[in-house]
Amino acid sequence: MLVIGVVAAVGRPQAIGALQFSTSGIVQIAAIPLLGPVGAAIIAVLPVIADRNELVKRVFNLSQRVTYILIGSLVYEAAGGVILGAASPIRPEALGVQVGLATAAAGMVNGALLAVVIQLSSAGSLRAIVADLVPQVVSSYSSYAVAAYLLVVLWAPAGLGLASAVLFLPAILVIQWGLHTHATEWATRHALLTPFVEALDLRHPGAAEEARLVTGAASAVATGMGMGSAEVDEIATAARLRDVGMLALDGSPPAIVRRDHPEAAAQVVGSVTFLREPLDLIAAHHERVDGLGHPHGLRGADIPLGGRVLAVADTWGHHVAEGGSPADAVAHCERMVGQSLDEHCVAALRRALERDQLPRRGVV
Numbered sequence: 001m002l003v004i005g006v007v008a009a010v011g012r013p014q015a016i017g018a019l020q021f022s023t024s025g026i027v028q029i030a031a032i033p034l035l036g037p038v039g040a041a042i043i044a045v046l047p048v049i050a051d052r053n054e055l056v057k058r059v060f061n062l063s064q065r066v067t068y069i070l071i072g073s074l075v076y077e078a079a080g081g082v083i084l085g086a087a088s089p090i091r092p093e094a095l096g097v098q099v100g101l102a103t104a105a106a107g108m109v110n111g112a113l114l115a116v117v118i119q120l121s122s123a124g125s126l127r128a129i130v131a132d133l134v135p136q137v138v139s140s141y142s143s144y145a146v147a148a149y150l151l152v153v154l155w156a157p158a159g160l161g162l163a164s165a166v167l168f169l170p171a172i173l174v175i176q177w178g179l180h181t182h183a184t185e186w187a188t189r190h191a192l193l194t195p196f197v198e199a200l201d202l203r204h205p206g207a208a209e210e211a212r213l214v215t216g217a218a219s220a221v222a223t224g225m226g227m228g229s230a231e232v233d234e235i236a237t238a239a240r241l242r243d244v245g246m247l248a249l250d251g252s253p254p255a256i257v258r259r260d261h262p263e264a265a266a267q268v269v270g271s272v273t274f275l276r277e278p279l280d281l282i283a284a285h286h287e288r289v290d291g292l293g294h295p296h297g298l299r300g301a302d303i304p305l306g307g308r309v310l311a312v313a314d315t316w317g318h319h320v321a322e323g324g325s326p327a328d329a330v331a332h333c334e335r336m337v338g339q340s341l342d343e344h345c346v347a348a349l350r351r352a353l354e355r356d357q358l359p360r361r362g363v364v
Contacts, residue, residue: 001031005043025140028069029103029148033095034155036083037073044069064113072106084156092153099149107141139229193240200243206321207243209361214310214317215239216359220352221309221345235306238278239313242285285310288340300342308342312349315341316358326358 005027024047031040044065048058081098084090115130201208218239222232283295284307291299303311312333319329330346330353337343352358 001027001035001039001043002046005031005046025144026147026151028065029072029099029106029141029144030151030155032069032073032076032102033081033084033099033152037070040069040073041066060117064110067113068106068109071109072102075105076102084152090156095152096149099152100145103141103145103148107137107144110141111137135226135229193237197240204243210317210321211240211243213320213359213361214242214313217316217349217352218310218313220355220357221313221348222306224348224351224355224357225305225309225344227305227309231306234277235281235309238281238285238306238310241278242282242310242314280304281306281310283307285314287311289342290339293340303342308345309348312341312345316349320361323361326353326360 005024024044028040028044031043034040035043045062048062048065051058051061053061076098079098079101080094081102111130111133115133118133197208197211200211215236219232219236222235227235281304284298284304287293287296287298287303287307288311289300289303289308291297293303315333315336316326316329319332320326324332330350333341333346333349337346349358
């Protein structure tokens, strides 16, 4: 387990949008039934010992890992779990429940500790922060539970013992490679958008800053409405590129105020495959809930939800970019509810403001 833990610790967590995944979590959970509380805690602190973070972060990370592993171990034992050896006689379905409960407990404690730190550093609502962290914790720890269960089954009920470590090491390496590849692809896709935003900023100074504000607000609103990470990513991408169509327009009146710049975005980036869904949202973000928008005059729920989110973020970001405060910009959006903006999206914007999750002008 030490060997597997070292291999898993070498690969740092991979960030894919707002989520982070690490193979270390798999090994930490598997160590609970195989090594017991003390052994599992030793495995958990390995990545902390190896990293180069500043002291205060290392102390927090070490304490955090030991705490959630010990509590996970207590839950495992309370559910009837025992420390397993090679060829231990167990019921696989019972082991699955025990490992699942231990994983859930560890994930809840991990999320709670992170939420407290975020609340102390941001002065946001603890309840709201916990609500935002839950989807991330569930996503990560569900994967950890399944993979850890497979390792434990190979080690104990299957009777492979140490041989299971040899079999599992390639799987760890493949998982790390897959996560790295996915994270790199995600990062590359978003890096490709930067030249378009920079080119737009050259033609219309301030466009890049406004794009940053709108993107941050769109992500906060979409997340606050419980949308999945893939949907949030599409909306954030659409927010960055919502005015890119101005690069294809020229003449008078200025492209920045012309009604056709959302449709013109397809001329600029329409051939990029992964931007097809964001382009649909860009085309919809000038629709109005009262039906008086363009290009199709859609009304209310007929407007794609991502388009309604983007419309709110666009209105808010433009107001802040023009010198308004984040709170004034939210109030401005609230006055437009029922006319151009969706009430549920604006309510999510208000919650994001109260949680201190909205970007600030000039602060990256």
